[in-house]
Amino acid sequence: MKAREELRRGVRAARAGRGPEARAAFRAVLREDPLNETALLWLAYLDDNARASLAYIARVLEAYPRSPRAHAALRWARRRVRVTAPAPPVARGDASPPLEPPQRRREVYRAAVGLAALGALILLTALVGWAVGLPARAESVPLAPASPSPPPPTPTDLPLSAMLSPTASSTFTPSPTPLPPSPTQPPTATPTPTATQPPTLVPVLPTSLPTPVPLSTMGEGRWIDVDLTRQVLVAYENSTPVRTVAVSTGLPYTPTPVGQFRIYVKYVYDDMTGPGYNLPNVPYVMYFHAGYSLHGTYWHSNFGHPMSHGCVNLPTPEAQWLFNWAGVGTLVNIHY
Structure with missing residues (x-):
């Protein structure tokens, strides 16, 4: 209750x-x-x-x-x-230099205005001294007031959450069965001004830990073993290996998680996008923990060596075989 x-x-x-x-x-x-x-x-x-x-x-x-x-x-x-x-870094010489921070622009503007005022004062003093030395019949030359410099544009400072909030077209609102939420969408974030340099985000790994699978289940039914040291995947029927495949797992800075997991969803094709990569139509994808998956690979063939952002890369024909062989709930054991 x-x-x-x-x-x-x-x-x-x-x-x-x-x-x-x-x-x-x-x-x-x-x-x-x-x-x-x-x-x-x-x-x-x-x-x-x-x-x-x-x-x-x-x-x-x-x-x-x-x-x-x-x-x-x-x-x-x-x-x-x-x-x-x-966004991926822009090659040198292909784009304008990055914008200065607003505070820095204000300081530069104030310094420039101060220097301009000092220069105008010196010029005015020199002109007055020159005019005093002219004969009385000479006409004094009026000094045109210096046109003021236009004030700099005022940047709009938005919080990071407003700049990165998804629009209404990509917003998911949970709809619990016993307590259906209101269909009202969350407020749409204010558009990000083009003059603001987007911040560089540091990828954060998922905070939840995998639920350990009792070792007694190893060797029962169909299960998958991934050896990160040997870069080898073995599919087992009970305790009998039925398929052995060379794979590519995560690089040192984007490691594949270690532990026992279970496949929770499968897609014949899926798009994968993240820091430094954009891979459409990745074939035979089987997610086993958060955003980590077993999947086919069309962008490299260097299997037997770490190559990925944490997923387990297989040759596409082997990924297809594994996709048809393993179902949702299949145990995935990953270790060194």
Whole structure:
């Protein structure tokens, strides 16, 4: 009963825009019911970190693989990751130099105005001295007032959350079954001014830890073993290996997570976008933890060596075989 009351309180607070209160209420629900779908999806929606949102949704899909709300949330969260990914660096000489910060521009402007005023004063003093020395019949030359320099444009300082908030077309609002939320969309963020240099985001790994799988399940049914040291994937039927494939896993700065996981969703094709890469129509994708997956590869053939941003890259024909062989819920054991 307490969990239901906290859930109602969290939904009311979220709809009213009281994010901290809503998050506290939903976390209280999870202390009593750790797999409460509604609370997890609301926390995914309220979290400012796009990858943390993916971690909440992954927990829902692990518990409810066929949930249509969780699949809709996954599509929404993956669009958020694309929106917040930093733009690739521009080659030298191909673009204008970066804009100076607003504070620096103001300081430069004040210094320039001060120097201009000092120069005008010196010039005025010299001209007055020259005019005094002329004969009385000479006409004094009037000094035209210097035209004031136009003031610099006032930059519009927006908070980071406003610059990176998704538009209404990419917004997902959880719709819990017992307590359907209002169809009102969250307010659309103010457009980012073009004069503001977008910040460079540091990729943040998902904060949730994988749920350990009892070792007794190893060797039972179909399961997948990935050896990061040897860069080899082995598909097992019980304790018998049925397929061995050379793979490419994560690079040192973007490692593949270690542990026991289960495949929670499969796509024949999926788009993958993140810091430094944009890969459309990646074939035979099987997600096993947050945004990490097993999938086919068409952009390299250097298997047997780490090459990825954390996923397990397979040759596309092998990925197709594995996709048809493994189902949702299949154990994936990753180790060194």
